[in-house]
Amino acid sequence: MQDIHRAHWLAAKCRLLSPIRDFNSIQTRVRQTLDKGVQIDLSTESCKRFLRRRVNQKISVVILYVDIDGSTKMSMSLAPDKFATILHIFSQEMSLVIAEYGGYVLKYVGDAVIALFPAEYDSSQASRNAIECAKSMQEIIKQCINPELRSHGLPEIRAKMSVDNGDVQVVLYGKSIERSHIDIVGLSISMAAKMNPLAQAWHLVIGQSLYEKLANKDDFVEINIDPARWTYVDEKSGSGYKLYALK
Template sequence: MRLGCNHNNTIKIPQPDHSRKRPMTKTDPFDISDMILTKPGTIVDSETLLRNTQTRIWASLKKDYRYKGVPDNSTKFLRQNVFKKFNAVVLYVDLVGSTEIALGLPYEKLAIIMGAFAQEMASTVDHHGGLLLKFMGDAIIAYFVPSKRVHFTADQAVRCAKSMSLVISEGINPILSQYDYPELHVRMGMDYGTNIVVRYGSDPKLSHVDLMGRSMNMASKIQSVANADQLLVGEDVYKLLHPRLQEEFEIVVWKDINWKYRSLDTGNLYKVYALK
């Protein structure tokens, strides 16, 4: 399948790992309030997911637990597609109040908490079929590349963001509160569109690779105007969502924010939707 604007460039879409394929269930695929991915190949109830998260966070704080980390599938994918264009759903996750958190914690505890937060978020992205682009201090950038079912990819990206919020609010924060550590809160922004892979240098194996594009920029702009613990999505994402997921969003009416970005398709003000 060819994606993007350059007909000479064929994107190598990440292929699913069938050894990690999820078992079929009778659960409505658009009703996941009580069923969430916890590790590759399985689906468990949210209570089990949160209990596992809390166990890891507690062990990190008290028993020097070390995360195994998430495979860096993104770098491999980008190196295979240098200077090629493709469409993707981009997700920005930014930690709110990170300066206050850093000032209020010993360095050792700060490193443990931030490391655990990053690994839990990266794991959630991986379990929902996304690719982790990078950590940027207190922010995480991920992207989801569609193959044939772009609507399904948009749904998965939104489910990923919802799972992230759940892991933070009901998995991580209760453990932090037990030890009088500050709770974590995030702003999330999401958009869909064409991006291009860039490589800074001539070495195909060692030179840094990255993504650039309007959806990258818009996801960042959208995230910057979100409230704490809020997910905002651009209209290009919203239009791809299943109607049942669309019902969970409402259009943002700008009051105190000068939102000036316009749709490339219509020229009208670019619409943004908030998860209720």
């Protein structure tokens, strides 16, 4: 019975879309982080709990990959503590947005935040949630984070985002369900990471698999990519795997 209740709860969570957002509160939190230090402890524990219930299973997910454009150059020009603060603010605010749209933070990798959105019950809705989440991330960076960075004499940041969906395998690296490392393996997470460098600053790029699930495709346009830079093939058609950018 608990599993049934949890399934219904996850399905309802997946339907979450376009939450009401208080930009003033977000900007205040960013300012407090800059003035007083870290405000929130970031953790991937909720995602690990989600995955532990699905060890050795294949699950349908939408993967969102967001990182800071030009972070390497920024790290070379800023004092380590200032750069670390920018990274924490970015990761903090992106993580909170992900949770608002029913997603989980899978991992933090350098300047990147990788999220998964469960798509077991409604893959179309999960896809829309991930896209709306990416749009909200852009808004928050532009309206809340960058104004505070500017006022504190720090460089503004720009983000690149990529989203794709598909089945992944949940893998436990060890014996202990509670202590062993747990992760996902699959084409969708690899594809989202490989797509990201092809996105320009402030751009959202999605894969063909996700695009085909969208009811309204008018907001996206196909990207013409140099075949030397993108050699991935769609498993179903055998032709090149297409990418699309938000207009």
